[in-house]
Amino acid sequence: MRHFIIPPYLLAHLADSAGDRFPRAAEAARQALRNDEPVRLARAAHPRYPDFGEGTPRTAFAREPRGPQRTIYDARNAEELPGHRVRAEGEPEVVEDDAANEGYDGLGETYAMFAEAFGRASIDDRELPLHATVHYGREYDNAFWDGERMVFGDGDGEVFTRFTASISVIGHELGHGVTQATANLEYQGQAGALNESLSDVFGALVEQHSRGQDAATATWLIGAELFTDAVEGVALRSMKEPGSAYDDDLLGKDPQPGHMDDFVVTTEDYGGVHINSGIPNRAFVLTATAIGGSAWEAPGRIWYETLTGGSLTETSDFETFATATVATATRLFGAESPERAAVVDAWATVGVPVTE
Amino acid sequence: MRVVVARSGGVTGIAVRWVVDLGEGPEYSDWIVLIEACPWDDEPDDPPAPDRFLYLIRANGRRVTLPEQRVQGPWRELVDRVRAVGTPERGRALPPLDDLDATDDLDTADNADTTDDAARTRGDDRPNGPRGSDGPA
Ligand SMILES: [Zn+2]
Numbered sequence: 001m002r003h004f005i006i007p008p009y010l011l012a013h014l015a016d017s018a019g020d021r022f023p024r025a026a027e028a029a030r031q032a033l034r035n036d037e038p039v040r041l042a043r044a045a046h047p048r049y050p051d052f053g054e055g056t057p058r059t060a061f062a063r064e065p066r067g068p069q070r071t072i073y074d075a076r077n078a079e080e081l082p083g084h085r086v087r088a089e090g091e092p093e094v095v096e097d098d099a100a101n102e103g104y105d106g107l108g109e110t111y112a113m114f115a116e117a118f119g120r121a122s123i124d125d126r127e128l129p130l131h132a133t134v135h136y137g138r139e140y141d142n143a144f145w146d147g148e149r150m151v152f153g154d155g156d157g158e159v160f161t162r163f164t165a166s167i168s169v170i171g172h173e174l175g176h177g178v179t180q181a182t183a184n185l186e187y188q189g190q191a192g193a194l195n196e197s198l199s200d201v202f203g204a205l206v207e208q209h210s211r212g213q214d215a216a217t218a219t220w221l222i223g224a225e226l227f228t229d230a231v232e233g234v235a236l237r238s239m240k241e242p243g244s245a246y247d248d249d250l251l252g253k254d255p256q257p258g259h260m261d262d263f264v265v266t267t268e269d270y271g272g273v274h275i276n277s278g279i280p281n282r283a284f285v286l287t288a289t290a291i292g293g294s295a296w297e298a299p300g301r302i303w304y305e306t307l308t309g310g311s312l313t314e315t316s317d318f319e320t321f322a323t324a325t326v327a328t329a330t331r332l333f334g335a336e337s338p339e340r341a342a343v344v345d346a347w348a349t350v351g352v353p354v355t356e
Numbered sequence: 357m358r359v360v361v362a363r364s365g366g367v368t369g370i371a372v373r374w375v376v377d378l379g380e381g382p383e384y385s386d387w388i389v390l391i392e393a394c395p396w397d398d399e400p401d402d403p404p405a406p407d408r409f410l411y412l413i414r415a416n417g418r419r420v421t422l423p424e425q426r427v428q429g430p431w432r433e434l435v436d437r438v439r440a441v442g443t444p445e446r447g448r449a450l451p452p453l454d455d456l457d458a459t460d461d462l463d464t465a466d467n468a469d470t471t472d473d474a475a476r477t478r479g480d481d482r483p484n485g486p487r488g489s490d491g492p493a
C-alpha cells in the first residue's frame with residue numbers, strides 16, 4: 001500500500017472487499033478500523049456480535065464518509081433522460097428552481113442517513129454518484145428510480161404538487177436503488193410489497209434523521225408534502241396506521257391494510273405492491289416504537305442488515321423476511337434482547353408468522 | 357364501444373381510470389383506426405420497474421397490460437386521447453376491471469373474437485354519425 005492517509009470509507013471498503021486478492025491490505029484496514037471504533041458503538045460491544053467475523057461493524061464506516069456526488073438535471077417537461085444538467089456537487093443553488101434545489105438537498109439528506117446510520121457509501125456502497133432528473137414530463141404525478149437515477153414529476157397541480165417537495169419520497173426512491181443493489185427483491189406480489197415497504201422505511205428514516213426526530217415523535221407519513229390543499233388527506237401512506245392517510249371524494253379512501261387478514265389480492269400495481277406494503281410498514285413502526293429512540297439506530301439497523309445480509313432471495317415473501325429480521329435481531333442484540341422481542345411482537349401484531 | 361385506460365402503480369399507489377364510451381359519432385372511425393394501429397398482440401413481458409405506472413388498456417374486445425415505458429407510438433396516442441376525452445376516476449373504490457369487461461362485452465358481444473379484419477369492417481360500418489356523441493356516456 002502507498003502511504004497516504006486513507007479515509008475510513010476506503011478502509012472499510014478494503015476491509016470488506018480486498019480480502020481475496022490482498023489479504024494483508026484487508027487485515028490492515030480492519031485493524032485500522034478497529035482502532036478507530038466509534039464511541040457510540042460501545043453499547044453494541046463485540047461479544048454481542050458473534051457473526052461479525054466477515055468484517056467490522058458496518059457503522060464503523062460512518063465517521064467520515066466521502067460525501068455525495070450529486071448532479072441534478074432538468075427534463076424541461078419532456079420525457080427524455082437525463083435532461084439538461086443544472087447543478088452539480090458544490091455548485092450554488094439554481095435560481096428560481098425549487099425542484100432542482102429540493103432534489104439536490106434531498107439526495108444529500110438521503111446520502112447522509114445511509115452513511116451515518118449504516119456506513120453505506122451511496123446506493124451501491126461504492127460511492128455511486130447520485131443523479132436526479134426534475135421536471136420530468138407534463139403534469140406527471142410520479143417519481144421513480146429507473147435503475148440509474150431518480151426522476152421527479154411536477155405533479156398535476158390539482159391533486160399533487162411537485163414530487164421533490166417530499167424528503168420521504170426522495171429517500172423512498174433512493175431506497176429502491178439500495179434494494180436493487182442488494183437483495184434485488186422482485187417488484188411483484190409479496191416480494192414487491194417488501195421492496196416497497198423497505199423504500200418507505202428508508203424514506204421515513206431519511207426524514208427523521210434529517211429532522212432529529214425519534215420514533216415516538218415522528219409522523220411516519222410518506223409524502224406528507226405532496227397533496228394540494230384541495231385533497232382531504234395527510235399523505236400518500238401512513239406507516240403507523242395504514243389505511244388512514246386520505247379519505248377524499250376524488251381519491252377515495254387509502255386502501256392500505258395493516259394486517260395479513262386484510263391482504264389485498266389484485267392484478268393491478270403488480271399485485272398491489274403499494275397497498276400491501278402497509279403490513280410490513282406497520283411492523284417496522286411497531287418495532288421502532290417498542291424499542292424507542294432514533295428509529296435509524298437499532299430498528300433501522302435490523303431492517304437494513306436483513307436487506308443487505310444475504311439471507312433474502314429475489315422472491316422472499318413476508319414470512320421469510322419477518323423470520324430473517326428476527327434472526328438479524330438475535331445476531332445483533334442477542335436472543336433475550338428487548339430488540340429481538342420487539343421484532344417478534346411486531347410481526348405477530350400484523351399477523352405475519354415467524355418460523356423459528 | 358367502451359375504451360378503458362386503467363393506470364395503477366406509481367409511487368403514490370393511487371389508481372386512475374379513464375373510460376370513454378363511443379357512440380356512432382363522427383370520430384368513431386378515427387378511434388377504430390387508432391385502436392387497430394396498436395400492436396395488441398405484442399404484450400411485453402418486461403420485468404416490473406419500481407414506481408413506474410402500469411397501464412391496462414381495453415378497447416374493441418381486446419386488452420393489453422403495458423408498463424408506462426412501453427406506452428409509445430400509437431399506444432401513447434390512444435392513451436393521451438382517452439385521457440383528454442374521459443373523466444379521471446381515482447382510487448380503489450373503482451369497480452373491478454372484470455365488471456368493466458362485462459359492460460364492454462355488451463357492446464362487443466357480436467365481436468368477441470375480433471380479428472383485425474372484423475374490427476376494420478366494424479369501423480367501416482359505422483362511418484359518420486351525429487356530432488357530439490363520442491364523449492363519455
Ligand atoms: Zn416505490
